[in-house]
Every structure is written in structure tokens, then in C-alpha cells.
Amino acid sequence: MELSVGIASQTTSHIRVYHIPSGVLVTQLSELYGLIYEIKFHKDGLMCAAVGDGSVPIWNFNTWNLVCKLSHPSYIYSASFSPKTSTVLVTAGFDRVIRIWRKSRDTSETLAYSVIQELSGHNSHITKVLFDAEAGFLFSGDHIGCIKVWEGPEVKDPNMLESSTDSYQQAPEINWSFRREYHVENPICNLSLHPGGRRLLVHRINPTDPLSMIDLRNGTFMQKYQDIQTFRVPGSSCISPCGTWVLAGSNSGYTILLNTDTGIKKHVYSNVAYSGPVSAVQFHPMENALAIASSQPFSKVHFFMYDKAKDAKLIEDQKILSTPREEKSKYPFNQVAKLIAEKSMEERATKLPSLPVDLQDIVAKLNNAIREQKLSMQANAASNQEYFTTNTEEKEN
Template sequence: RSLYCRWEEEIIFNEDIEHFQKNDSQAIMFFQLMDFPSSTGNNQNNTSGFGKEGKGWTTFAWAFLKVVGANGHKNIGQRLRLQLWRPMKSANIGLNELYSWWSSGSRIHYPSTLYVTLRPVTLQEDPPPALRSTIATQAEQGGAQLTHLLDQSSSIAGSKTTLSGHPDRTSVEWDRKPNQSCKIPNRIKHHLSVDSDCLVVKFSHNGIYLACGAHKDVLIYNILSGELLITLNGHFGLIYDVTWSENDNLLLTASADSTARVWNFEANDSNNKSQILAHPSYVYVARFVPGKSRIIVTGCYDHVLRVWSSKKGESYILFQEITNHLGFISALCFSYDGNVLYSGDKQGVILIWNVDKEAKTDKKKGYKTLSLVNEIKLNEVVGTTINALDAHPSGHRLLVHTRDSQMRFVNHNYWTITHRLRGFLNVREQIRGCMSPCGQWVLTGSEDQGVYVWNADSGEMVSAFMDLPLDGTTSCVDFHPHGNIIAISSYSHQAPVLILSFDETSTPVNTSIPRAVLPASSASNVQSTSRITKFTKQDCQIYYQVYR
């Protein structure tokens, strides 16, 4: 067995093929293999930076290819295996350095090879616009269009592209009063078209806006009217997470394109509308520190927890990297006061961190925003991917959503399981549920296209939405911060995002399915059906799917 990388990327040179394959051609192609290594090395709590040679990307190997060999053979139209060589240095390497290493003839073998294929391609005469042009005559749409969307009117929505000028929370009369218990929505209010797979949805803190991570784009809707306000383009991969700053001026997104992005709706300079936070691999989760939107925490596929910090009016910079996790980081959750961070990973391990919001952004003096407090390994959770963590408003319970068709309420003072919430299906995909702001209800999607609701205090399932106009996995459910409203997304092509509201006169969109509580002392592998208090045909189908 061996470990190898596969890029399968295509690079098109806008040159006639004859320019390369002439008999007297001196064309040489250089290949530079680079990595973005963790600065922490083997030291789990090291926060000292990137090393002496430079910051960021380092070169670990290089190769070259002469299009026409010394014997006149043309290396075109066939798969070639190139020997890799070690660089003389690892940072600040350009074409001049590569050429000088090649021309010197003194090279050190790197124990690997690189496969490449050179071939001519036939290009379209009138190619459609793309994010990045492949020929000189092809128009680009994407990054350049982003500033257009944020500075001018949106051609798609026909509305303003900034979030100013819309009603604030205090000018809207919501159907739930402050400190009032939430009611379970029962009527579909809006079908929001997203035209692509949507893995995550998130209401703004003022309750006016909904951000939808629709594959590679972020769509922002006004939930009062259902109007699309802004389309944010810029990501090149699936968007895994979306979160708002407390004043809703910033939006933070995490993506499979190895970046997190900060979108600034208040920036005057169009160049500062979006900032990229580069990572070496997929970014699964990202959060602003409560009360300190200048501090960001991200969780990545490379097992590293990263802290980014910004001074007022400046860009975010990498401040701290921590490698305590042994699996990819899939969940982050702050306590309500923002002084404690919980992080969960693929191994089912939860780490607890103290948060120093006032840590100075000076790595040389050893300041740290996050300090490890404890490592929690719940026996029945270890080895199972944690999808999400959510803090209960009461302040003493943590909701742990795992990829074994269960959610568990855990008392985080003693780390004992108080309730297990079962009945939904989740064994393969990333699904995020939520708690109502009052703390009374827990909601989550499912791989069987349903949405399930439990009483957070008793652990009893009280409702199940089984007939929603969605296909595929219901990937995310988010409860409105001020009203009896929820947003539901589905990871399926062209499925809408649904906005449900509460209407006392409306017929419910589902049939309630009462179930008895499965206490924490119950065996986790339940075979008996005697605990179900009201058993219908639909109950049988759901129960069989989950426990077969």
C-alpha cells in the first residue's frame, strides 16, 4: 500500500501547439509541488508561527519536462512519468530558482514521481462565460462579479445588494414576545429557490435575513417578503457552514475549497468586501467568538483548530493553531457568555477550551486565545462522527448530535447523558439540527427526508414533518431568534429552502407522533417496540429504518 496525491487538473496554455513541438523548440515546463504545513509541528500547544524561512506555502519538490527531448522525441500525446527533485530551499521560490536548479545539473532525488500528459485541445470559437477564462477571448464571471453584486444593484433579485435600508428587528412585530415559549411552526410561508444543493441555512441575529449555503454560492433572503437580496459568489467548493456576527455586519462561511471567507456588508472599499482565510484542506466549521467578532475560530479536515484575529479596520490574520484533535473537526459551539468553546471531531471526542477574548495579537509573546481545559470521551460516542454541538440556553446542558441516528443531552458539569433523542435517520451525511431560543424544543433533519421535533426537557418526540415538498436529506434546520419560524434546507438538486411559520388556524403540515421517553439508562441498541405509546403504520416504518 502507498499514499499518493491525485490532482487530475487541466491547465491550458493559450499557445499554438506548433510553438511547443518545433524540432528546435527549447520549451521547458516546470512543476512546483507546494504544501501549507501546520506551524505547530508535533507540539500540540505551540503557537509560535510559520518558521524562519517564510510564512504560508512551502515547496517540498519540483520537476521539469522538456517538450522536445534532446533526441528530438516530442513528449506530446502520452502519459509521462517525471522524477521529482528536492528543492535547495523551501520558501520564496520562483521561476528563476527553478531554472537555475535545472541548469546546474546538480539535483537531489525526491522519493516520488509525478504523472503528466501533454496534448493538444480544440477550443470553442465562442465559449460561454466562466469563473476563470481558459482562452484569451473567454469572458470571466465570478470574482469580478462579486464586487459588482455588493456595490450595485443585483441583476438577479432586482434589489439592493447591501443590508442597509431594510427594517431592523425593533420595527418588526414578531409573533413571539421576548421570553415567551416558542411554538412549533405548522404552515409553509415561503418556498425559497436555491437551484442547487443546500447544506446549511442560518438566520441573522436581527431575524430579518436568512443566509443559505447553496453549493458554491451564498444566497441572502429577506424572510419577511421571501425576496432574494444578495448572491455572494467566490467559493469554489461546497459551503459547509454559515454564521453571522452579532451585529449582522459580517458573514462567515466555510467551504470545501480550503477557505473560510469573511463577507463585510459595511465596507466602503469594494476590495474589502470579502477576505479569504486560507487553509490546507476542507473547512467544515467556523464561528465568531460571541461579543468579539474580531476573533474567528475555524475547524479543518487536517485536525487543526485555528484562531484568526483582526484589529479594528484591518484584515484577519492567523493567530493560533492547535493540533489536539486526532480527527477532522466537524463541530464548534460557544457557551452563551463566549468564555468556553466546545469542539467535536470525527473520533467522537469533545475538547473544552477557555476563551481569552482580550488576548493580544502578538504570537511572539506567547499570547493564546484558546487554552485546553479538558478532553471528554463519552463511551457510546467515541468512534462516531459528531455532526454538531449546541449549548442549551439554561447553561448546564450540551446537545451532542452524532452520526448514529441519535442526539444526546449531556450535563457538562458531570458529563453524564440525561436524554437520548431517537427516531430520525442519520448514519452517513452531515446534518445540523437546532434548539428553539426558549430551550423547549429540539429539531433536526433526517436522511429519510423528514424533520423531527422533541421536547428538550422530557426527551419525548412530539412531532414529525414527513410530507414536506423536499427531496433527499433534510440537511439543516434553523429556528428564528425572535419568531415562531424555522428554515429547512435539503441536500438535493433544485429543492427549495422552506420557511415555516406558526398559524393557530392552520392545519398542521404533518401528523404528530407521540413517543415514550428512552431514559439515559436504556440500552443504546433497542430491539423492543413496547416503549412506543402510539403505534401507527408510519411509526413502524420509521422505527424499522432506524433500528434494523
């Protein structure tokens, strides 16, 4: 398992790759002349980065060789591969244009992508673009709070977003078209699509209410997530691959794990408290792991892995601690056992055949034993009281 981290200096940026869980540096990639806004992987063995110098470099993460670099006329804030195939790539940034690229050449050492379509319509710079799970729809968000949905060329469902099983088949001529839009008023920092396909997590610049879940069927807010503050970019949030959890970072420097459906806080990562804003949070797509990072200078990246054995032991310990202690029983089990044993010994001594235990006789003897014990306790109490009274009188004299 490997983790890629974007690091910026005063003049340049670069990407460092670490082995997980050892934390050993694997490689440091070539310098980039702008801030790194986003890093994306594809299962085909490629990694791309959206860079502020107007480029989108692409590496082969098996060899970490640079295989291609896509040039743009302005800053690029977001780039993403199609989930279905790495031959299709989308980029967007400051010039308000979404560019869809397709691989035109593929050799053992180099790749070549060319623009096959440009989508325009945003009135401010675009901060985020992403495909849905089936690459049938494309979502884009801008700095004035407008979210646009673009439809792929082979979408079969005419009602769109009424089903999460729509599919996209690569066609000879790509022809993406505008489908609909939503307005959320504040500048958009990040978008994350729920695995179910019908909900979109929207992270906005808002000091009190930045994080909300939108129902894509009607554009209404389904759920709002509290205790997150976002005063400026970057804003970091994502949904777990299973769709159960929302992980969100605050400009205040802390990270919260929330339930997707209820918005209830599950955990606050108080041991990861930065003095600057949390700039990136991400779940691993296959493993039960997550990473948290900050734009604070000289800060560390924290990586967490779920330990099933430790969690099971913790649950077991909680069960043990929560079990109420039983009071010592007042029933004289030892005396009952002694009486039954004596009765058995008497039968053996008389060489009589084994007879059923006479319960009435045992109950009578048990009552006598309890009565004698109570009388003994009362006598002891009276003796103690008399002793206390005598000592008190002697002291007074």
C-alpha cells in the same frame, strides 16, 4: 429579515440571500470553489462561511460586500464568530487544527484577521467548533467521537462549567488551553450548546441513536431523542433560543420538533418530506421562525413563522369542540314562569298589595301539571300500541 442559503453546482458553490417572508432574491454572492459546510452571522453586521476550498470568506451583510477571506491549508468544515465580539473568529477542518483569529485591521471597506493561536490535540478531522454564550469556553468535535473543551484566558470560575455565567474578556494575549474531553464513540456531525450552559446536544452518525444531550458537568447522557436516523453527513439539529425545543433533521428526509427535557415529539413536519437527507435546520435567534433545507438536488428551502393569532384561534376552536353538549333539561321552566305570571295577574286584578309568592301553591300546581303530562304521554303510547296491533291483525287476515 433575510435568509442565506448555500447552493452547490457541479464545479462551484455560491450563497443566495432571500428576503423573508416575501421570498424575493436579494443578492447572489461571489462564486466559491468548494462545498459550503456552514454559514454564521454576527450582530456586528458580518457573515462568514466555512468552505471546502480551504477559505472562510467574510461579508458585510448590510452591503453584501466581501470584506475579507481567510485562507487555510485544507478543507474547512466549521467557522464561528465569538458571541461577544466579531473581532475574534475560530475555524477548524480537515487538518485537525483549531485556529483562533483576531481582527488586525478594520477600515471602511476591508478587514484583516490574523491567527493568534493554534490548538491541536484531535486525532481526526474536526467537524464542528463553537463558543459558549459568554465566549469563555470553546467546544470542538471530531470524526472519531471526541469532544474537547478549551478554556479561555479570562475564565474566572476555576471549576468550569459549574456555572453558566462565566465570562470572557478580550485580553492583549490570547492563551486558550485544553480543559477536558468527552467520548461518544461515533463520528460527530453537529454540536449545539443549550442556552443554560450546562448541556450539550450531540448529533452523531448512528442509524438508531444519533441524537443525545450530554451533561457537561459529568459527561453522562441526560436525554436521548428517538425517531431520527443519521447514516452519513450531513446531520442537522439545533436548540431553540429559549432552550425548550430540539429541532432535528433525519437522513430519511423528515424533520421532528422534540421537547428538550422529555424527548417527547411535539410535531413532525410531514409537509416537508424530502427524498434526500435534511441538511440544515435553524431557528431564528430573535423571531419565532425556523428554516429547513435538504441536500437533495433541486429541493426547496422551507421557512416557518409562528402565527400567534392563528394559534389562539385554533386553541379556542379546540375548546369549543371539546365542550360536551348539554342535554335538554326535563324541568318545565316555561310552566313555572307561567304560573308565577298568573299569580301576579290575579293580585293586580283584585288590587291587593303585592304578597310574597306562595311556593307551596306553585309546587302543587307544578306536580299536577307533570302528572297530567305523564298521563297524556301514557295515553298516547297506549293508543299507538292499539293502532299498531289492529293494523297487524288486519294484515294477517
